[in-house]
Amino acid sequence: MSGKDVIIALDFPTGTETMAFLDKFQGQTQKPFVKIGMELFYAEGPQMVREIKARGHKIFLDLKLHDIPNTVKRAMSVLSNLDVDMVNVHASGACDMMAGALEGLTRADGTRPLLIAVTQLTSTDAETLKRDLLIDTPMADTVMHYAQNANKSGLDGVVCSPLEAAIVKEGCGADFMTITPGIRFAGGDVGDQKRIMTPEKAAVSGCDYIVMGRPITQAPDPVAAYTQAMQEFVGV
Numbered sequence: 001m002s003g004k005d006v007i008i009a010l011d012f013p014t015g016t017e018t019m020a021f022l023d024k025f026q027g028q029t030q031k032p033f034v035k036i037g038m039e040l041f042y043a044e045g046p047q048m049v050r051e052i053k054a055r056g057h058k059i060f061l062d063l064k065l066h067d068i069p070n071t072v073k074r075a076m077s078v079l080s081n082l083d084v085d086m087v088n089v090h091a092s093g094a095c096d097m098m099a100g101a102l103e104g105l106t107r108a109d110g111t112r113p114l115l116i117a118v119t120q121l122t123s124t125d126a127e128t129l130k131r132d133l134l135i136d137t138p139m140a141d142t143v144m145h146y147a148q149n150a151n152k153s154g155l156d157g158v159v160c161s162p163l164e165a166a167i168v169k170e171g172c173g174a175d176f177m178t179i180t181p182g183i184r185f186a187g188g189d190v191g192d193q194k195r196i197m198t199p200e201k202a203a204v205s206g207c208d209y210i211v212m213g214r215p216i217t218q219a220p221d222p223v224a225a226y227t228q229a230m231q232e233f234v235g236v
């Protein structure tokens, strides 16, 4: 799976609201790539994943696993039975945990979904690092260190902000994927995001995928907002 794309974060509390949202995209030839996060998964469980997959969407299952290596390995083994395209862990769980995740996720026939590590959440900034996490290293170095750990643990890429996409590519190679939330249209409501960029600038920064939730899901016309994001980021 490669090529630039916009991933819509389906941050809804119920399956009913999610399906009503997806119904708006029924006329599209290409079904949007979507992300199922904790809110929807905890509300509706694996059946929601199956239903959305049956509608023809690619799925990023964003559960951000973070636990001891054995627990993450076993949880990933369960998730490997779901037909999703991408799953993730927190890179702060460290290398043994990421290696365990990879092992658990790999099916008996050697196939597996893409495995991505979250570096520093896009809701954090340099001040949060220093004040709350006692990390004195600059944000870019912290993200790069986590990305290099993920790379050497055999993962396919990282979640980072678009601000760090270029340096991650420089340090880990062009094929190492960057999946970037913290995307806002020019002048849009930032909300709780701190490290942000527009879809247009994210394209120039070399991000592989951008993740957009509220700017699309809460828009008066979600299809128009998605179309704008695709035009800015992918150029179609």
Ligand SMILES: O=c1ccn([C@@H]2O[C@H](COP(=O)(O)O)[C@@H](O)[C@H]2O)c(=O)[nH]1
Pocket (backbone or CB within 6 Å): 009, 011, 037, 118, 120, 121, 122, 123, 159, 160, 181, 182, 183, 191, 193, 211, 212, 213, 214, 215
């Ligand atoms: O660092 C991260 C990791 C994950 N996310 C997720 O992306 C979407 C962003 O939603 P918006 O409404 O566009 O802010 C959301 O599901 C987060 O859980 C992130 O924002 N930052």
